Amino acid sequence: MNTLGYAILSVFSRKPCSGYQLASSLEVLWPARHSQIYPLLTKMEKRGLLEYEHIEQTSRPNKKIYSITDKGMETLRSWINESPNDRIKRDEFLIKVYSIWLTDADRARELIEDRISKLKEKVALRETKIEEAATEEKEHLTISSKHFGRYALLNRSNFLDKEEISWCNWVLGLFEDSQPTQ
């Protein structure tokens, strides 16, 4: 099985839901399009890692509610105990920073400032989610809580995005050093 499969198991280990809802839970974990998710769900169900219940709806399209099986749970548990593969990062922004010497100072500043504003947006969105999590369930702070992982990861993203904002400002500072203020 591929990593997406384990990400799916880890979502269903917390609660059963539809493929559609699954997709949004996966966003922070291992982003995937529905065209990748649905065929994999079928495959995993056939392998006995998942099972589903058909829900007929009138006001909305029918759906399948998937839940994890004992076999799926075992598979997930043993995977967690293996050491994780290296992370994959691909960011066009880095290539543009690398090539920043080819542009003028204005474009350089714009590139960094746009990055800062995008990061600030993301941080603000997560900040509200973190607050919600902190008020809704107060026992999220213990490792054995289902909610601990999501809480930790939301914080991680904000730690890192805030730090990238710091780096952006550090770069802007270097610009000013190279280009004495007119």
Place this chain on the structure above:
Amino acid sequence: MNTLGYAILSVFSRKPCSGYQLASSLEVLWPARHSQIYPLLTKMEKRGLLEYEHIEQTSRPNKKIYSITDKGMETLRSWINESPNDRIKRDEFLIKVYSIWLTDADRARELIEDRISKLKEKVALRETKIEEAATEEKEHLTISSKHFGRYALLNRSNFLDKEEISWCNWVLGLFEDSQPTQ
């Protein structure tokens, strides 16, 4: 053209080199295997973005030294001025953190501590590279220098990896809070 193509152009805009050397320069920018690089170099050469010189060697295999053409340079310049696409991050570690509630406290601590040691290794390696860059060319600090981008990116990676270490320690702190010391 795809993003790898622009990453390639951005390396060749700094200096001509072989496909083999290119691969190592790409690692920090947009990692790719040689099996992806060589066919793309051929394609880009045919499109007039690159040109190469055949170098015959006796002690080593023959090689092609690629350099960027004027057309390649123009293509790169206009691409830099477009706003970058969203970053892609995929990290198995995150899925394991998300599922940490399924394991015992020892495994949880191990997962985080292993992450810390891997990050520390990476940071240490980059630290020497940053020092080298800082001593070798002192004018790297200006935006218009070819070396500015690499210097900025090396620092960025260390800013972020150090911050992730901080987050790891923050998580370890939460573990102690949930599990009163035996």
Place this chain on the structure above:
DNA sequence: AGCTGCATGTAACCTGTTACATGATTAT
């Protein structure tokens, strides 16, 4: 009237990884 959310699926395509292929030199 048109957009967003819910809901699932397939097909074509592009991107990226692993494996196959070869071979000399230099360092451990």
Place this chain on the structure above:
DNA sequence: ATAATCATGTAACAGGTTACATGCAGCT
């Protein structure tokens, strides 16, 4: 001896994106 470095290429496969396909409910 054996591994690493230099050096280039192809083939098969797995992973991921974009586009095609359908359709109702509720909001603006």
